[in-house]
Each structure stands twice: as C-alpha cells, then as structure tokens.
C-alpha cells in the first residue's frame with residue numbers, strides 16, 4: 001500500500017519560480033527512501049510538505065490514502081517523526097524529558113514514559129544513565145541518537161530525516177547509519193531520508209530518488225541509478241562515487257586487512273575489484 005503519494009505537486013516561494021515542478025512520487029509502506037540531489041534542488045521542501053511544515057501550490061498529496069489537507073495537523077504530526085541536522089533538542093530539558101516530550105503531550109503516565117524512554121535509549125545504542133543528562137553534556141553523535149529516539153517516541157509509521165548525520169565525523173556517521181538500518185529493519189517503519197551524499201544515499205536507501213532543480217530525474221534502486229542511469233544527468237551525478245559506493249564495503253575492508261597483514265599486494269586487490 002502507498003503510504004505517501006505525490007501527484008503533479010508544484011511549489012514556489014514568493015515569485016522566484018517553482019522549486020518543485022510537478023512532482024509525482026509514490027512511497028510504499030516500509031520503504032527506506034533516500035532523496036538525493038544538490039543543494040537547493042528542493043529535497044527539504046518536498047520533505048516538509050509531508051508533515052505540512054510547508055504548503056504546496058498545485059497537485060495532490062495523499063498520506064495513507066487520505067488527502068493531506070484532510071488530516072488533523074496534530075494527528076498527522078504524531079504519525080510522522082521528524083529528525084533534522086541541528087536536532088533542536090530542548091537545551092533546558094534533560095534527555096529523558098526531551099525523549100518523552102511527545103508522550104507527555106499525549107498524557108501518558110510518568111512510569112510508562114520512563115519505560116518507553118529506556119526502550120528507546122536501548123534502540124539507539126545509548127546507556128539509560130544518559131536520560132539524566134542535558135543535551136550539552138553529550139557529544140554531537142550522541143545528541144543525534146537522542147534526536148532519533150525522540151522522533152521514534154510515539155511509534156510513528158513514517159519518519160522524515162533531513163541530513164540528520166551531516167554534522168558528525170565520518171566514523172560516527174557510519175555507525176549511526178548502521179544503527180538506523182537496524183532500527184528500520186526492526187520497526188519496519190517508512191523512512192524518507194534527505195541527503196546530498198551519494199555514498200549515504202546508496203548505503204541507506206532501498207530506493208533512491210534523484211532530484212535536480214525541482215524535478216525527479218530518476219527513481220530506482222542503487223543498481224538502477226548507477227548501472228542503468230535514465231539520462232546523462234543521472235550518469236554524471238552518480239559517477240565514480242556511485243560506482244565505488246556499490247562495491248561491498250565489508251569485502252573491501254577484508255581485502256585491505258589482508259594487505260595490512262602483507263598477505264596480498266595492493267595490485268592483487270585492484271585486480272580482484274576490477275575483475
């Protein structure tokens with residue numbers, strides 16, 4: 001079943017011209033969709049239309065078969081978790097209160113909130129003790145984990161993520177990506193994840209949507225976009241980075257380990273990767 005459907009959606013901010021130019025997009029239940037494209041191509045705008053943080057001009061949007069305009073905004077936002085790069089944790093609240101914020105709005109009793117917060121901390125790989133800390137007492141990566149936990153608190157069916165790991169170092173980023181994949185498998189929720197990083201889009205997305213100046217150039221699996229690009233734009237955009245991202249990371253690491261142990265030479269690695 002389609003969870004989200006866009007039909008010929010356009011959007012302009014003021015009289016600057018359309019930033020979305022008649023988008024069609026269907027997101028199926030349980031998908032991990034990555035929205036990829038250069039800065040300014042309209043990714044965030046598309047994402048924010050889904051939770052009605054931004055309105056659109058023409059076309060139609062359905063969420064779970066119901067027109068977006070017919071949703072009560074509070075119910076809609078409860079069904080949709082939202083994680084952004086500068087997560088906007090409330091600085092004066094403990095991690096516990098941040099994570100349980102939505103639950104307290106729903107009138108859920110304190111012991112239940114605590115229990116859920118502990119479950120969520122486990123899910124995102126943080127110790128329970130951190131529930132007593134304030135956001136400033138955490139590292140950037142830990143704060144992002146709390147942001148993810150907070151977005152998951154009300155068990156939303158859809159999770160929107162806008163470059164959530166953009167501000168952390170590469171190693172932490174890779175760990176967070178691995179954990180997010182696990183969470184997705186476990187919860188079977190629908191995730192729409194905005195990124196301008198090809199490697200990230202390829203690693204995470206069960207399907208990738210490549211946008212360019214307000215249109216969708218291609219939607220498909222990583223193999224579709226990299227090996228069967230729909231046009232020259234897609235071919236050039238995915239390029240060598242896309243091809244490299246398609247190579248199996250674990251396989252490459254294992255091969256490199258053998259180089260470090262002087263069991264094989266770099267030349268042999270090169271030959272095994274290029275056939």
Ligand SMILES: Nc1ncnc2c1ncn2[C@@H]1O[C@H](COP(=O)(O)OP(=O)(O)OP(=O)(O)O)[C@@H](O)[C@H]1O
Pocket residue numbers: 013014019037038039040041042043044045046196
């Ligand atoms: N509130 C706004 N008012 C006016 N113009 C806006 C507004 N928000 C976005 N835009 C413009 O709309 C276009 C698309 O912006 P959007 O944020 O959707 O792009 P993006 O692909 O997410 O970019 P980035 O990767 O840099 O976040 C840009 O040209 C941007 O300047």
